[in-house]
Amino acid sequence: MTGTEASARTIRTAVVGFGLSGSVFHAPLIAADPRYTLSMIATSNAGREAAAAAQYQDVKTVPDGQAVLEHANDVDLVVLGTPPATHYPLAKAALEAGLDVVVDKPFAVTSGQGQELVTLARQLGRVLTVFQNRRWDGDFLTLRKLLAADALGKVTRFESRFERWSPAIAKAWKARATAADGGGTLFDLGSHLIDQALQLFGPAAVVHAELKVRRSDERADDDVFLVLRHESGVISHLTMNMLCAQQAPRFRVLGSVGGFTKNGVDPQEPYIAAGGSPLDAEYGQEAPEWAGLLGRDGHLDALPTERGAYPEFYRLLADKILDGGTASDLPLPVDPTDAVESLKIIEQARELAASVR
Known part of the structure; x- marks a missing residue:
């Protein structure tokens, strides 16, 4: 990708979960960075859906992570701000759908699950990182x-x-x-x-x-x-x-x-x-x-x-993705192997x- 192409592209992003994590951390940071497009927010809570629609009027709202994956062709990056037990299955499905993934902490509920995600992302050539803000x-x-x-x-x-x-x-x-x-x-x-x-x-x-x-x-x-x-x-x-x-x-x-x-x-x-x-x-x-x-x-x-x-996390992530993703020598904001060690x-x-x- 040339520098001009990278600068013209935005990272279409879906935030899954609109509780504290999605509404206070991820969505505001993503919306504030011009290299991202906040494309989709997933929440099954009617009140949170209304709040998301009011705050981000051009963003599509869907009920859950599965609905996001059904629109995988419309997004590049999935951000998981859901309860910890859902991190592993949702991240695995998103990687297999060809998407880059941000997982909120804790990365997974076992180090084995975390290592499996790291290995899968490497095999599929997808960017995977953990929001250690x-x-x-x-x-x-x-x-x-x-x-x-x-x-x-x-x-x-x-x-x-x-x-x-x-x-x-x-x-x-x-x-x-x-x-x-x-x-x-x-x-x-x-x-x-x-x-x-x-x-x-x-x-x-x-x-x-x-x-x-x-x-x-x-x-x-x-x-x-x-x-x-x-x-x-x-x-x-x-x-x-x-x-x-x-x-x-x-x-x-x-x-x-x-x-x-x-x-x-x-x-x-x-x-x-x-x-x-x-x-x-x-x-x-x-x-x-x-x-x-x-x-x-x-x-x-x-x-x-x-x-x-906190915006530095998404700045570094955009640098990585737009420079070629896993082919880039630029660092991830957080190496997911660090989260496995934790x-x-x-x-x-x-x-x-x-x-x-």
């Missing part, structure tokens, strides 16, 4: 910059948390889902925390795991603590809790010459949920009072947070936690 959280980008500058020296301990106060389970599928269905906070929030830890400090093994159920209607887990030992020598403490009335720092990182502490949660999701656009000048900007603290030489300095950049960590954690009960 929190690689583009502003606080994570700030930490990556600190580590790249060796500002903390040799890191020894990494503490990372997602803690929320959610005494009731808001989504019906989450209330029904067991761990075998991809339910629970280890699959949900843990997919982000594990991915970030592996990205920062490399391969790891689980050396301690606590998986608890605190809410009466939870069928999997909602209070999880993992300790990972990385081959690099770093120890990661990962905490995810859905019944936490007082949150600890989002990050605390300790190194041989300094430390970094960061409170608060990246503002991109609530900004879009409140009606903002990724194209707004203030998108991704965190309020100055949420700046992290860099501790070195006996004093603390406020460190402004880098601008969050699933292996989840499996290790469940096995270890079960063995010490």
Whole structure:
């Protein structure tokens, strides 16, 4: 494909699922990038269908992923923002229909399923990636910059948390889902925390795991603590809790010459949920009072947070697809084999936690 042809083409995209994932993350990011055409939204919920039709008036709405595949000739890319248990069968069917695929996290409910999808995409020459959007959280980008500058020296301990106060389970599928269905906070929030830890400090093994159920209607887990030992020598403490009335720092990182502490949660999701656009000048900007603290030489300095950049995922994906897809040397926004490694960590954690009960 010539540069002119690539610039003239848009990636016709179908978003399957219009809950939080589809409505707040995927559809707004796709609609904001001129190299994509948001062609189709699939949802079986009448209220969500009405909301999708009102917000994206030129987009075709269909009831489910199967209906999207029936129109496979009209789309190039399928984005799966559906419950985890559906990821493997829908992604497999979309790849076999000749489509490129984005799968929301968790990639699948087993590492075996994830690896099978990676192998199938490679065999079929299709682009497959996983929406690990929190690689583009502003606080994570700030930490990556600190580590790249060796500002903390040799890191020894990494503490990372997602803690929320959610005494009731808001989504019906989450209330029904067991761990075998991809339910629970280890699959949900843990997919982000594990991915970030592996990205920062490399391969790891689980050396301690606590998986608890605190809410009466939870069928999997909602209070999880993992300790990972990385081959690099770093120890990661990962905490995810859905019944936490007082949150600890989002990050605390300790190194041989300094430390970094960061409170608060990246503002991109609530900004879009409140009606903002990724194209707004203030998108991704965190309020100055949420700046992290860099501790070195006996004093603390406020460190402004880098601008969050979820649109970068779809920018990199468009580069890849329009440059020739799997034939291109350009990187994927997220290598799906990374998501398989995260699933292996989840499996290790469940096995270890079960063995010490």
